[in-house]
Amino acid sequence: MSTQQRSGAGRPAAPPPVAARPPDPPAAPAAEPAVPRAGGLRSWLGSLPDAVFGVLGVLLFAGLLEALPRVGVVSADYLPPFSDMIGALAEEAGESAFWTALLDTLRGWAYGLAIASALGVLLGLLIGSFDLLRRITASTIEFLRPIPSVALIPLAVLVYGTGLESTLLLVVYAALWPVLLQTLAGVRDVDPVARDTAASYGFTPWARLRYVVWPTALPYLMTGLRLSASVALILAVSSELIIGSPGLGSEIARAQSSNAVARMYALVLVTGALGVCVNVLARVLERRVLSWHTSVRTEAAT
Amino acid sequence: MRALRGGAKALLFQLGLPAVLIGLWWLLAARSTNFYYPTLDEILSAFRETWFSDRFVDDILPSLGRLLAGYLGAVVIGVGLGVLLGSRRRLRALLEPVLEFFRAVPPPVLIPVLMLFSGIGDTMKIVVIITGAVWPVLLNTVEGVRAIDDVLADTARCYGLAGPARLRRLVLPAASPQIVAGMRQALSISIILMVIGEMFASSSGLGFAIVQFQRSFAIPEMWSGILLLGLLGFGLSLLFGLFESRVLRWHRGLRQSQRGEK
Numbered sequence: 001m002s003t004q005q006r007s008g009a010g011r012p013a014a015p016p017p018v019a020a021r022p023p024d025p026p027a028a029p030a031a032e033p034a035v036p037r038a039g040g041l042r043s044w045l046g047s048l049p050d051a052v053f054g055v056l057g058v059l060l061f062a063g064l065l066e067a068l069p070r071v072g073v074v075s076a077d078y079l080p081p082f083s084d085m086i087g088a089l090a091e092e093a094g095e096s097a098f099w100t101a102l103l104d105t106l107r108g109w110a111y112g113l114a115i116a117s118a119l120g121v122l123l124g125l126l127i128g129s130f131d132l133l134r135r136i137t138a139s140t141i142e143f144l145r146p147i148p149s150v151a152l153i154p155l156a157v158l159v160y161g162t163g164l165e166s167t168l169l170l171v172v173y174a175a176l177w178p179v180l181l182q183t184l185a186g187v188r189d190v191d192p193v194a195r196d197t198a199a200s201y202g203f204t205p206w207a208r209l210r211y212v213v214w215p216t217a218l219p220y221l222m223t224g225l226r227l228s229a230s231v232a233l234i235l236a237v238s239s240e241l242i243i244g245s246p247g248l249g250s251e252i253a254r255a256q257s258s259n260a261v262a263r264m265y266a267l268v269l270v271t272g273a274l275g276v277c278v279n280v281l282a283r284v285l286e287r288r289v290l291s292w293h294t295s296v297r298t299e300a301a302t
Numbered sequence: 303m304r305a306l307r308g309g310a311k312a313l314l315f316q317l318g319l320p321a322v323l324i325g326l327w328w329l330l331a332a333r334s335t336n337f338y339y340p341t342l343d344e345i346l347s348a349f350r351e352t353w354f355s356d357r358f359v360d361d362i363l364p365s366l367g368r369l370l371a372g373y374l375g376a377v378v379i380g381v382g383l384g385v386l387l388g389s390r391r392r393l394r395a396l397l398e399p400v401l402e403f404f405r406a407v408p409p410p411v412l413i414p415v416l417m418l419f420s421g422i423g424d425t426m427k428i429v430v431i432i433t434g435a436v437w438p439v440l441l442n443t444v445e446g447v448r449a450i451d452d453v454l455a456d457t458a459r460c461y462g463l464a465g466p467a468r469l470r471r472l473v474l475p476a477a478s479p480q481i482v483a484g485m486r487q488a489l490s491i492s493i494i495l496m497v498i499g500e501m502f503a504s505s506s507g508l509g510f511a512i513v514q515f516q517r518s519f520a521i522p523e524m525w526s527g528i529l530l531l532g533l534l535g536f537g538l539s540l541l542f543g544l545f546e547s548r549v550l551r552w553h554r555g556l557r558q559s560q561r562g563e564k
Contacts, residue, residue, distance in 0.1 A: 053395035061400045078418045135315045143320065143532075146490060146539035150497045150509075151531035154516035154524050230406070238410035238494075242501050249411065256414035268411050275406025 080262040089266035098251070102270070105247035108164060108236040109278075112171025116232065117179045117225055119172070124183025125209065125217070134184070145181070149174035149235055150242075157243055167239045167247070174235045175228040182224025186217030219290055226282040233278050237271055248274075340522040345529065348522035353530055357511060362530075365496060365507040368424055372431025373492045377485055380436045384443025384481075385473060394444065405441065409434025409491070410498050417503060427499040427507075434495045435488040442484030446477025479553050482546050489542055493535055508534075 065082035068074045076084075092098040127133045149170050156166035190213055198212045240249025248271055255264035328342045340348075353362065387394045412433050413426075420426045450473065458472045474481075500509030512527035547554075 050391075050395035050398075053392060054399040057396040057398070057400050060396075136319050139316045140319045140323065143536055146535035147532040148490065148493045148497060148535050150494050150501070151512075151528045151535075153497075153501065154512050155528060157516060158521075158524075234408040234410065234494075237408040238498050241410050241413070242498060252411050252414055256417070261418065264414055268407065268415060271411050272403050272407035275408060276403055279402075279406055 077261065080265060084262040085265045085269060088260075088262035089269060092263065092266055092270075101246060101248050101251045102274075104164075104245075105236055105240065105249070105271075105274070108167040108171060108239070108245070108247060109232050111164075112168050112236060113175055113229055113232040115168065116172045116175035116228060120176050120179025120224065120228070121183055121221060124180050124221075125187060125213070128184045128187030128217075129209070129213070141180070145177045150238065153239065153242055156239070162243050162245045164245065166243050167236055167245050170239045171232045171235045175232040178227035178231065179221065179224040182220040182227075183217055186220030187213055189220065190216045219293055222286045222289055226279075226286060229278050229282045230275065233271075233275055337521060340525060344522040345525045349526035349529060352523050352526050361507055361511045364424075365500065365509070368427045368431065368499075368507070369492055369496045371424075372428045372496065373435060373489065375428065375432045376435035376488055376492065377439055379432065380439025380484065380488070381443050381474075381481060383436075384440045385447055385469065385477075387440075388444040388447025388477070389473070401437075401440070405437040409495055410502075413499055413502050422503040422505075427496065427504070430499045431492050431495045435492045438484040438487035438491065439481065440484075442480040442487075443477055446480030447473055449480070450476045479550060482550055486542060486546070489538060490535070493531075493538065497531065 062082050065079070065085075069076040069079050069081045080088075127137055152170055152173060153166075156169045160166040160169065194212050194216075195208075198208050203211070236247065237249040239245060240247035241253050242249075244250045244253065248267055252264055252267045252271075255261075255267060324342075331339055331341045332343075387397065409430065413430050416426050416429050416433070420429060454472060454476060458468055463472060496507075497509040497512075500507035501513045504510040508527065508531060512524060512531070515521075515524040515527055
């Protein structure tokens with residue numbers, strides 16, 4: 001509501017937004033009909049909820065994709081109309097090869113992410129719990145972390161060929177760091193008072209980990225997991241694209257080399273949709289797991 | 303004396319594990335007769351011969367140039383669009399789902415798409431880097447601009463700060479912690495995309511050279527390329543750390559004083 005008022009105040013001549021609708025027609029035949037109508041349209045737009053705008057944006061974008069090649073701004077050889085992409089997508093959906101590729105990509109992503117997060121959490125809890133270990137490993141982690149995982153592609157090809165293992169090597173290496181670093185940060189963030197209290201109540205190390213360290217580290221860990229989930233997808237698809245291990249990436253490379261442009265775009269749309277799913281899933285999981293946490297509770301309250 | 307001992311201890315912690323690991327590598331590799339795992343000596347001499355020669359000009363410099371152009375392009379576009387979207391609520395609502403989708407597309411799959419438009423030249427690689435690296439900068443800038451302190455914004459309005467001055471004195475500094483965080487993510491994505499772009503289709507550059515070594519089974523050279531990429535990533539992240547500590551020095555001080563530390 002406040003934004004409506006503010007946008008109204010910007011144009012002193014305009015009446016309050018909602019009331020602006022009925023008086024519009026009589027004003028329209030005046031000397032400059034465009035000005036009041038634009039104002040009316042604007043204030044009408046201003047009263048819509050954000051979600052409507054989102055849908056509108058998607059529709060506009062799809063329309064643009066359809067119109068650009070049809071009008072001839074971009075050659076249809078490079079950018080087929082949106083309807084062609086959807087047509088190619090529908091065709092893909094009828095083929096089993098597409099579903100196999102999708103499953104392959106998902107498998108590389110899921111296995112890689114699972115291994116990386118298990119490893120990252122274990123290492124993070126272990127290194128984070130002992131100050132000595134943390135100090136010894138700090139420089140090594142700082143050195144290994146920025147190494148781009150794609151540097152390992154040639155090695156993966158030589159050692160594992162073009163199978164699932166090469167994809168896993170890349171995915172695990174790339175997805176390990178966010179989880180590990182976030183877990184380390186989380187363990188470090190444990191409230192000293194809580195830690196000392198647990199110690200003076202004689203908590204066993206296991207209980208301390210379970211009831212003091214774990215709840216503190218969990219929000220950090222979930223953030224790391226969310227970052228890792230999208231990084232893992234990027235690496236899974238790129239390793240398929242470059243190495244040619246089976247999956248959506250290699251299908252895209254094949255479509256490109258055989259000049260099946262609409263099909264290629266359709267597959268790119270699929271990877272994008274996959275990415276959206278991964279993001280949404282990660283967010284839902286985060287909210288679920290952290291439903292007890294203050295940040296989620298206050299967010300829900302407002 | 304105690305300070306000296308403390309310094310030596312810190313140095314030992316810093317270098318101890320790396321030294322042990324490199325030693326282990328050297329020992330294990332020296333014994334191995336496996337073709338794929340050459341000895342460390344071989345890799346180092348291959349490193350010297352390969353990269354301190356013509357390849358420095360032919361491969362390393364073009365790669366770095368593309369990386370720099372793409373990265374800077376991504377930062378400029380990301381911050382510019384981000385400031386715009388962050389301060390216009392309706393525009394943000396309109397574009398959010400589309401941007402959300404584009405962000406979710408794994409950037410390497412855009413390489414074949416962009417090849418259609420701009421061939422396999424430098425333009426393609428730079429555009430690939432931009433399209434992949436722009437998202438963290440953009441989204442972080444939007445968040446940063448949205449989260450500008452109300453009191454600060456009102457104060458700026460009272461003082462009649464508007465237009466470019468408002469941008470320079472209020473919006474950009476207030477959003478800079480988030481922008482820098484986004485830039486850090488963008489940097490590592492840029493390196494990855496530079497390499498992938500060159501591996502997929504190129505006639506020069508680090509990624510191209512490494513794949514070529516691998517295909518011709520020049521194993522020590524390939525390892526030296528991996529080593530070089532690792533050093534590049536590490537060096538750039540060090541440089542970025544310096545940049546970050548300069549730009550955000552005020553922020554760190556503010557945070558510490560808010561926490562009541564010295």
